[in-house]
Amino acid sequence: MIIQADGLDHQALNDILRRNPGDCRIEGCCGQRFIAAGMKDQNITVTGIPGNALGAYLNGASITVCSNAQDAVGDTMNDGRIIIHGNVGDAVGYAMRGGRIYVKGNAGYRAGIHMKSYKDKIPAMVIGGRTGSFLGEYQAGGIIVVLNLHTPQERIVSNFPCTGMHGGKMFLRSECTNVTFPDQVTARPATVQDLEELQPYVEEFCALFGFDPVKVMSGPYTVVVPDSNNPYHQMYVAN
Amino acid sequence: MRREGQIRIPSGCAIAAVISRNGNRMTGEKIIESMKPMHDRSNGLGGGFAGYGIYPEYKDLYALHLFFDSRTVRKDCEAFLKEYFEIVASEVIPTRKIPAITDEPIIWRYFVAPLHSMLTNLQLDESELVAQTVMKINTEMNGAYVFSSGKNMGTFKAVGFPEDIGVFYRLDEYEGYSWTAHGRYPTNTPGWWGGAHPFTLLDYSVVHNGEISSYDANRRYIEMFGYKCTLQTDTEVITYIMDYLVRRKKLTLTEAANVIAAPFWSTIERSPDPEFRARCTYLRTVFPSLLITGPFSIVLGFTGGIMALNDRLKLRSMVVGEKDDKVYIASEEAAIRVMEPDAEHIWAPAGGEPVIVQVKEGAY
Numbered sequence: 001m002i003i004q005a006d007g008l009d010h011q012a013l014n015d016i017l018r019r020n021p022g023d024c025r026i027e028g029c030c031g032q033r034f035i036a037a038g039m040k041d042q043n044i045t046v047t048g049i050p051g052n053a054l055g056a057y058l059n060g061a062s063i064t065v066c067s068n069a070q071d072a073v074g075d076t077m078n079d080g081r082i083i084i085h086g087n088v089g090d091a092v093g094y095a096m097r098g099g100r101i102y103v104k105g106n107a108g109y110r111a112g113i114h115m116k117s118y119k120d121k122i123p124a125m126v127i128g129g130r131t132g133s134f135l136g137e138y139q140a141g142g143i144i145v146v147l148n149l150h151t152p153q154e155r156i157v158s159n160f161p162c163t164g165m166h167g168g169k170m171f172l173r174s175e176c177t178n179v180t181f182p183d184q185v186t187a188r189p190a191t192v193q194d195l196e197e198l199q200p201y202v203e204e205f206c207a208l209f210g211f212d213p214v215k216v217m218s219g220p221y222t223v224v225v226p227d228s229n230n231p232y233h234q235m236y237v238a239n
Numbered sequence: 240m241r242r243e244g245q246i247r248i249p250s251g252c253a254i255a256a257v258i259s260r261n262g263n264r265m266t267g268e269k270i271i272e273s274m275k276p277m278h279d280r281s282n283g284l285g286g287g288f289a290g291y292g293i294y295p296e297y298k299d300l301y302a303l304h305l306f307f308d309s310r311t312v313r314k315d316c317e318a319f320l321k322e323y324f325e326i327v328a329s330e331v332i333p334t335r336k337i338p339a340i341t342d343e344p345i346i347w348r349y350f351v352a353p354l355h356s357m358l359t360n361l362q363l364d365e366s367e368l369v370a371q372t373v374m375k376i377n378t379e380m381n382g383a384y385v386f387s388s389g390k391n392m393g394t395f396k397a398v399g400f401p402e403d404i405g406v407f408y409r410l411d412e413y414e415g416y417s418w419t420a421h422g423r424y425p426t427n428t429p430g431w432w433g434g435a436h437p438f439t440l441l442d443y444s445v446v447h448n449g450e451i452s453s454y455d456a457n458r459r460y461i462e463m464f465g466y467k468c469t470l471q472t473d474t475e476v477i478t479y480i481m482d483y484l485v486r487r488k489k490l491t492l493t494e495a496a497n498v499i500a501a502p503f504w505s506t507i508e509r510s511p512d513p514e515f516r517a518r519c520t521y522l523r524t525v526f527p528s529l530l531i532t533g534p535f536s537i538v539l540g541f542t543g544g545i546m547a548l549n550d551r552l553k554l555r556s557m558v559v560g561e562k563d564d565k566v567y568i569a570s571e572e573a574a575i576r577v578m579e580p581d582a583e584h585i586w587a588p589a590g591g592e593p594v595i596v597q598v599k600e601g602a603y
Binding site: 048051 | 277278279503506509552571573576585589590
């Protein structure tokens with residue numbers, strides 16, 4: 001089903017999506033928020049610019065955006081897949097707890113802020129370009145991958161990555177000699193086991209956006225993990 | 240109802256701007272349209288616009304826009320103005336009656352020239368006399384409020400949603416080389432016509448999305464230099480800070496941006512650029528009380544240009560795009576696409592990174 005978004009507010013647009021559980025294509029989207037919030041078992045394609053909190057609480061549906069997306073893509077998503085063919089704004093994957101997000105271009109500030117994981121629920125986010133400051137701020141779980149494929153001469157991540165990171169894992173396709181990490185994390189070159197863990201995400205990214213997985217896997221990769229899952233236990237009181 | 244300054248309610252917002260580098264004049268219609276996809280960022284308690292280059296027929300006169308509570312106050316205020324200024328033209332600001340905008344005050348504009356005798360007597364330059372007059376009316380004349388005071392520019396603001404306010408003020412009938420816009424979601428104050436954005440002093444106007452946490456520290460400092468913050472809204476203090484730094488202290492816009500959104504000391508220390516380290520260290524040392532903390536994204540309008548700036552942590556969104564001679568700025572890309580569907584080079588400036596766009600010399 002094709003939905004013309006022109007003149008529809010976010011509520012009307014989501015009502016149409018809910019009434020049509022098959023594959024949907026939204027055309028001429030312009031800033032409508034909360035598209036596909038909480039939805040499952042649906043394939044949704046968006047042309048135009050989707051509004052903030054695209055796929056919030058997403059619960060299994062698949063969303064493909066043909067252009068850029070705005071802030072808070074996949075806010076608290078639980079399951080499913082979001083594919084963005086352009087750039088994303090700030091706070092992509094905010095508090096994400098499951099599912100996967102693939103972004104071909106760059107991400108803004110605070111990508112993956114407070115991502116978390118529990119047992120087999122391991123969210124993953126792959127950014128094809130660079131990210132702004134505070135990447136993985138307060139990251140508590142899950143996997144963040146940044147590839148810097150488009151402008152390798154630029155720094156892969158801006159200032160203050162991993163601030164407050166206390167769980168999960170980050171893969172940065174760079175030696176990161178020009179990146180300053182905080183004290184409570186360890187940044188080290190990827191091992192063979194790390195690369196095995198990374199491979200399926202990179203392969204899916206390359207299949208979606210037409211990159212050569214061998215070349216992308218060739219790295220070099222830096223892996224960042226927290227030193228402790230309770231880095232602030234002595235900050236105010238022992239806890 | 241209690242007004243701005245009498246109550247504090249702990250705020251979201253929408254901002255947008257467009258400027259033609261070649262000085263081509265645009266009606267207010269596009270900037271009104273830009274606010275529609277961002278409707279949900281406002282709550283109907285305020286909005287407004289600033290247009291530059293809109294009064295070419297009076298371009299050497301200060302255009303004062305005022306709200307009055309009553310005819311008596313207006314008469315008193317006019318008598319006061321005549322002591323210092325020649326009033327070349329005065330008129331009601333034309334509006335459209337629409338159901339969405341109600342309870343409007345008396346809205347008037349004056350095109351004035353400072354009296355030379357007064358400037359000589361008071362030993363003030365023109366702009367300082369105008370600034371002091373604005374402060375005096377806004378703090379001492381109950382029921383009168385100057386909400387715009389620059390040359391060849393004007394601010395138009397009200398309580399309501401911005402797209403309705405643009406129609407109310409007939410902005411389709413004005414043409415300017417730059418426009419800024421604001422949709423308000425007041426968080427600290429109740430929402431009154433004077434408290435809507437843009438906030439202005441002389442030709443500086445500020446639209447602001449955010450809620451700064453340094454308000455009182457900034458206010459205490461800036462009030463030492465004759466500015467009076469009357470409304471408890473953080474945008475007012477940002478406007479006065481920019482006037483102080485740029486007009487009075489003669490800082491460049493980039494320097495002013497480095498004061499209010501100063502880089503972290505750690506960022507300064509790590510910078511490979513010695514000139515940057517020296518400049519930022521100097522500015523942070525001289526103006527520590529003008530560091531603005533907490534979330535903000537602002538567009539500063541001024542004669543011949545605009546500057547967009549995010550707080551240094553970038554706690555609010557802001558996107559920039561361009562097409563031909565025009566540059567577009569908005570809280571959301573959707574708003575830019577409404578103004579120019581084929582906008583190019585869409586990018587998000589980093590926190591503390593000023594985006595300064597100026598009309599080429601001689602074109603405004």
